[in-house]
Amino acid sequence: MLFLSIDLLVSFFRKSIFIALALLLLLQFTACDKKLSGDFGWATWDKKDTTVKNILIAKNLFQEEEFKIKRKHIHFSESQIIWWFYQITNAPFWTKKTLHAMLYKKNYSLENSIIDLRELYLHKGTKHPYARSSYEGLDSGHYILRINYDNKIIDNVEFFISPSPSIFKNE
Numbered sequence: 001m002l003f004l005s006i007d008l009l010v011s012f013f014r015k016s017i018f019i020a021l022a023l024l025l026l027l028q029f030t031a032c033d034k035k036l037s038g039d040f041g042w043a044t045w046d047k048k049d050t051t052v053k054n055i056l057i058a059k060n061l062f063q064e065e066e067f068k069i070k071r072k073h074i075h076f077s078e079s080q081i082i083w084w085f086y087q088i089t090n091a092p093f094w095t096k097k098t099l100h101a102m103l104y105k106k107n108y109s110l111e112n113s114i115i116d117l118r119e120l121y122l123h124k125g126t127k128h129p130y131a132r133s134s135y136e137g138l139d140s141g142h143y144i145l146r147i148n149y150d151n152k153i154i155d156n157v158e159f160f161i162s163p164s165p166s167i168f169k170n171e
Contacts, residue, residue, distance in 0.1 A: 036154045038088040038128070038147070041067030044080040074159035077099060078140060084134040086147050086155070087166050099124055099131055106142035106158075120147075 015017075067085055076082050086099070103116035120131035138161045146156040 036088065036149065037090050038086050038130075038155055039069045040071055040145070040155075040157045041042070041069050041085045041087065042074065043067045043083045044076060045083070046077070046080050048150060068134065071157055074157070076138075076159065076161050077164050078138065078161055081134055081136045082138070082159075083132070083134045084145070085130050087128045087130040088122075089128050096149065099147055099154075101131075102146045102148060104144040104146065105139075106144060112144060 069084070086101075099120045099122065101116070101118050101120050102114055104112040106112050106117050116135070118133060120133060122129045122131050140161050140163050142158065142160055144156055144158050146153050148154065
């Protein structure tokens with residue numbers, strides 16, 4: 001009788017392990033299928049403003065809290081250096097070390113022109129991994145910044161550069 005109950009117990013554990021492994025595999029496949037996304041953060045430094053406060057801000061911009069999270073209605077002026085970061089928000093256990101950024105200038109009559117391609121190194125953030133970079137000397141126009149991983153666009157944002165002072169303020 002004891003022999004029979006041990007066989008039943010072993011059979012139960014085998015089925016339980018099989019069900020647990022099946023659930024783990026199912027979770028793994030659904031997690032892999034989830035679209036990677038994140039937030040764009042922005043900060044600027046006006047090259048024309050040489051006050052001590054502005055220079056100190058420029059030297060300290062690479063702190064996460066200095067950036068404003070923004071995705072729409074983004075405008076800068078030609079005189080600004082644009083610091084930006086991309087923070088991966090839906091993959092806290094992201095283990096890859098690099099992403100790629102492609103900057104396009106929107107051309108309304110032809111295909112968009114790529115004007116910059118760079119590799120981004122991911123940093124460990126307070127909550128999420130992030131990559132950071134900057135652009136300087138962009139001409140007036142409409143731009144698209146795309147974040148790529150493994151030759152796939154995972155996110156993008158549009159912004160405008162104008163010759164007049166920017167609506168975007170770094171406060």
